Every structure is written in C-alpha cells, then in structure tokens.
Amino acid sequence: MELLQQVVQQLINGISLGSIYALIALGYTMIYGIIKLINFAHGDIYMVGAYIGFFAITQGGFSVVPALLISLVTTGLLGMLVERIAYRPLRKAPRISVLITAIGVSFFIEYTSMYFVSPTPRTFPQMFGDVAVSIGGIVINGQQMLILGITAVLMVLLTYIVQKTKTGKAMRAASFDTETAELMGINSDRIISITFGIGSALAAVAGVLVGIYYNSIDPLMGIMPGLKAFVAAVLGGIGILPGAVVGGLILGVVEALVSGFVSSTFRDAAAFAILILVLLVRPAGLFGKNTKEKV
C-alpha cells in the first residue's frame, strides 16, 4: 500500500507540474502551428511573466488573481512586441534563419532581464502553503489546487476562443493554410500577432504559478521548461491544442515518476529521451497525422 500511495502522490505532483508544461506548450504549439517556428524565446517569456507577477505581488501589493491578470496582459503584449520586431521581418526567410533569430531573442530576453533584476534568484512570497487536503495519506496542497484550478479555467477559455470566436476561427484557418487564409480575407499578420499574444499570456500565467509553487524564480528559469514544453507539444502532435495539454501532462507525470523512483538527475534526460523516441517512432505525435513532402 505504501508504494501505491507514493505512486499516487507522484501522480498528483506530476499532474501539477504537467499543467505548467501544458500552459507553456499551448503557446509553443499555437505559434509553431501558424508560422512553423520553434520559438526558443517562449520559455523566456514565461520567465518574464513570473517576474512581472513577482513584482506585482511584492512591490504592488496585489493579491494573486490581480497579479496574474497584470502579468498575463503585460507579457502578452511583450510577446506581440517580440513577434513584431524580431520575427515579422523574417516571414519569407528560410526557417533556419528564423530559428537562429529565436535563439538570439532568447539570449536577449534572458540577459537583459539578468541585467535589470540581477542573476540572484528571488524568493516568491509564501502563499496557500497552509491550505492542504489530505485523503488517505495523499496530500494535495493549496498551490497544487491553485495550479489545477487556474489551468482548467484557462483551458476552457482558450477552447472557447479558438472554437467559437471569429478570431479563433481565423487562427485555425491560418494555421491550416496561411496562404489560402489570406486569400479568404484573413489578415495573417494580425492573426499571428494575436497568437503570440495569447501564447505569451498563457506562458505568463504558468510563470507566476511556478513562482508560487516552487517559491523561487531566476532569469534563466525559462530555458528548461521552455524546451520541455516543446517536447510536450511534439509529443501531443505539434499544432494540435489538446495534444499540447495531454503531452504536457504526460511529461509532467513521467518526470515526477522518474524523480520519485529513479533519480532526480535523470529527470531532464527522461524528457529528452521521450522527445527523441517520439520523433523517431511517431514524428507526427500522438494526435497528429503523418504527411508527405510534396515533390
């Protein structure tokens, strides 16, 4: 029974972590779906979101929900700005050029942030630490409940936007075939910009939640989760929103199990091993369709 209890506990930890990955992965997958770019800077956007939330709480004295909203809006705008300045001029450039630019943008955000907020990690104020539910020895703490609750709300909201609104329909059309979408009168620049905005906003929320969960943030905190969220997106099938969520959750659970039962040092290796396995065995991901290159 002891073992089963441990497994369930790790599952809960994994789903909490996985929700964070899912939130970041959604942005990755939306952006990749529409402009076929691995936005290396996406993890850094998440870091900026965490810092904005941190300052809103500690300096601005806001409580969690307003802080989340402030971070969500500001970071969303930052994402749109990044797209406007760095990626839009390269719309017709080879994909590798854009990828290299994204690496440059990533460095830029990391190290300008480091300059302004110093490289030392900041301690997030303790929140919801004393709230916890215990069922048969399995503990779900307040932070985990917060993560799961907010993630669920955002998923519902995103589904509504993408499925029901005009903008959402345009986004889906553009990610299916940008050129045809343009012929149909969709302003693809605007849609891409909105996609970056929404993706970045989701990442910002993930950043603040991670700050609350782990209590510590630093300017390079986005690198690994960024890469892992990409793994999650690929695992679920890149460009597919439910895929990103499922991919994120699977990844979180696998990582929690690996750190709980093998060794925490292999946690990162597990994520990359999954990536390579998926790319080799089923490159289209769990939910994707295989396509052939046209000759």
Place this chain on the structure above:
Amino acid sequence: MNLLRKNDLKMLVFSVALFAVLQVLISERILSSFWQLNLVIIGINIILAASLNLINGYTGQFSLGHAGFMAVGAYVGVVLTTNFGVPFPVALVAGGIAAGFLGFLIGLPTLRLRGDYLAIATLGMGEIIRIVIMNIQYVGGAAGFKGIPHHTTFAWVFFLMLFTLFFIKNFVNSAHGRACLAIRENEIAAESMGVNTTRYKVMAFTIGAAFAGIAGGLFAHSFYLITPASFTFMQTFNYLIMVVMGGLGSITGSIAGAFVVTFISAALASWPEFRMIIYAVALILLMFYRPQGLFGYMELTNMGFLRKIFKKGGDANA
C-alpha cells in the same frame, strides 16, 4: 606525389611562420598568461566551429549537440591520461574516435529528421550525454573530474587546428564533400543525382563529432578540473554563434567567428550579461541583414588580391 599541392604548401608556409611568431611571443612572455590561455582557447574554438560548420553549414543539418561530443572526447581523454597514464596524443585520438563513434550511433536515426526537429533532437542528445556523464561516479559525477595533467600546449592546439582545417577543406572539395553540399542545397535533387543522402549526412555528422571530441580532449587538458556543467547546450550555442557569424559554409568564416567570439568573451569577461546581449543582438541583426554571415560561402583565398597569391588550382577549391 601530389600530396601537397601548391596552395596547400603556401598555406603551410604561412601557417608555420604564424606559429613561429606566436610561439616566440609566448616563450618570451610578451603575451600575458591571460592572452596565452586565450590563444589556446581560440585554437580549440576554431576546431569546434569548423567541425560544427561541416555539419550545419556545409551539409545543412542543423545540429545543436556539439557540446555533448566535446564532453565525450574530454572525459575519455582525461580518464585515459589521468587514470591509465596513456600518452596524450593517443588519448586525444581515442577521445575523437569515441565521440565520432557516438556521433555515428546518434546520427544514424536522428538525421532522418529535418531542420528544427533535428536541432531540438540533437540538443536533447547532447543533454542526455551530459546527464549520463553526471551520473557516472567513476568520472566524478556532477562534482567533476579532478587532477588532470596539463598537457595542452599552444603547439598541440595550433597543429591539430591546422590538421582539422586541412581535413575539412579537402573533404569539402572532394566528391564526398560535394555530396554534402548537394544535400544542403536540395535533398531531393541530391538523391536523384545518385547521392546516398543518409550515408553522407551520417558521414559529415561523424567527422564533425570526432573533431569535437579531439577539441574536447585539448580543452580538458588545459585545466585541472572539468565538470559536466562545462558542456551544456549553452556551450553549443557559443560555437553556433561563431559559425553563424563567420558564415555557414565557410572555413574562413569559422576562423573569423572563433576569433571574434573568443575576443569578445575575453574582453567582456567581467560583464557576462553584456557579452550575451551583444551576441544576441549580433545574431538577430545578422539574420536580418546578412543571413549568410560575414563570409557567406566565400573563402579568403577566393577574394581579390589574395586570389593572385593563391592561384586557382585544378579543382573548384580555394
């Protein structure tokens, strides 16, 4: 015997003269020990940049796993010299072979992937290599490997760098190298011209990994201690910056890129944030205004006045 053609001979004479000058500057202690170390680092970085360029620039396979292969060469090298007393050159070669072999094993499955997928998969492979090393207690785990003999001299670095450049230049200017260029230009056309694309991608990847391994050995034997933290993918990005700055597909570019980046790093050693911000801005501006890098597909020996000195040989080279 056509072993050394005229151009190679001129290059060799020039290089030996350069070596003599630098060696005198070092032994007469005209260069401070800081810049001596930097000369060694520049040489090692040239090997890494040129070998990465063979994969990313000439063959067009965007790899981000170079630091992992460097780590393999470094660790195999130091274990052999420190624990088994193997002579330094043998350890270097062994490190290169080990890294090359691993490159072959990794390349075979992953090189089926294209563009950004390959980039992220090789990045993951490099990290897996590093994490595995971190978990091997025999080589010190995360704390690192201590007590490495200081074998790396400027002479070793210089001549191995020269050999690397010679190897890659001649490879690129052969039918094998042309096959790699064809893959970069258009994989489907290359295949239909009779190029076994898998074979040549793996070949370029293996050669690149092997030289990264040798460079790793040289790097490790310049220090008393190496840790897995020296071989993260951030390190790969460093070499990528050199290659992209200098020009994908130009050996001259890799040399120039290694110079510039190493100098900037050394000069801004006390302001690491600025260093990275400069790289970041440089990368973005390059992609905007000169995506082919400083030298594009050109070689120095191909330009203007130098063309007269290095007259065009019988092949498409130089």
Place this chain on the structure above:
Amino acid sequence: MRELLKTENVSMVFGGLKAVSDFNIKLGAGELVGLIGPNGAGKTTAFNMLTGVYQPTTGAITFDGENIVGKKPYQVTKAGIARTFQNIRLFSELTVLENVKIAFQSRVKYGLLEAVFRVGRYFKEENAIEAEARRLLSIFHLEGLADETAKNLPYGAQRRLEIARALATKPKLLLLDEPAAGMNPQETQELMEMIRWIRKEFGLTILLIEHDMALVMGICERIYVLEYGEIIAEGTPKEIRENPEVIRAYLGGEG
C-alpha cells in the same frame, strides 16, 4: 525492340486517396514517349514512383530486367534512370560546374582518406569528372557559365542545366517533367530539337510529361494519357488526337 521499362498495376494511395491506380506502361529501348493528362491527373506522382521518391502502394516496376520497387532514389539513379523536376531543383548556391559534377557521385571510387590526403585515385578521377562535366556543359551551351552560381542563370539556361546534370548520371532512361514549362515558342522549338538530338547522341530512352501539345505531338512517337490516376488511352500522336475519350477528358477542355 528491347523492353527497357515495364510497370504492372502500379498504384499509389495517399491516406485513402488513390493518386494513381493500375498504371501500366511499357517503354522500348530508344523510344521517345509522352505522358499527358490534365492537372492533378497523377503524372508527377508516376514519375516519383518510377524514381523511388515514393514507394508504390502496390504493383511492380521492372527496369532493364530488374525490379526497382523498394529501391531508394539514389539506387534507381545508379540503375540508370535520371530525371528533371517540374519546379526546377538545382543546387542553387553552387556553381554550374559543381551542379554537374555532383551527378558523377555514383561512379566515384576514391574513398574518404584518399580525398582528404589527396592521394591515390583522387586526382585522376577528379580530372576525369571535370573534363566530362565541361564537355556536357559545352553541349548545352553552358561552358561560358561554368563558374556562375546556378541561381543567377536565366530560366532557359537553368532548364538546360537540369538536363545536362541528369545526363551526367549516365542514364539509360531519362524522365523529363514539363521541360518546356515557362518557355516561349522559340525556346520550346529549340528544346524539341535538343531532346531529339540527345536521344540519338546518348542512345537514350525518354519519357516526358508535358502540357505543351505542340511539343508532345511534335516529337513523341507514342503517348500515354492519364486522367484521375488512370491511363485512359495510348497510341501514336495521330491516334491520341482522334481518340474521343481523350478529346473529352483533355483536349476538349483546353479547346
């Protein structure tokens, strides 16, 4: 006439959609045959199956007495089938000469170490390749452009370079995918003469996809007509011109 190529019930299905079905053709050695059909009829898909780019879902392809289904494109090239592409696929950043030299790939014998240390067969083979490549360029009036970057060539010269490059692989069968696309009538006329001439000069069998009816009717001895992935007619240009099925499907549509 010796049979060079034979396809038997070759089909290609993409995710449930039949792009080509029951594709049966025969080419005798030395023939010049056309493959025509409306857009999307599956002509290029057929070429891709013949050259190993796609593996047919079912069926057999026999080339020169050998089954080539399952072979990779480079192996098919080595076996003796060369092709050009509808949307020109040159090695655009390389020189014209290098473009042709790459086509000698499957006949290079010197190894990696011979290449790096410039010993053994390296110089002998490289000199032979260089001479042969330049000879091909001169046949296609490209010798003056040998050191030019391929992407800087005018359109017509790019098409010629693609053919020169295909011939450098020493094929028995040459597949031309819309060689006259984008050419003016004058250029098309020259192209027709050139195709006839290279067939004779290189002893080739040629299968070509073309939209330009004047060209197809002018030089092909036999024509296959493809519609919705199926061959609906086969015959001499005269027979095809009079075939009611073809007129309905194809010629009628274009007026």
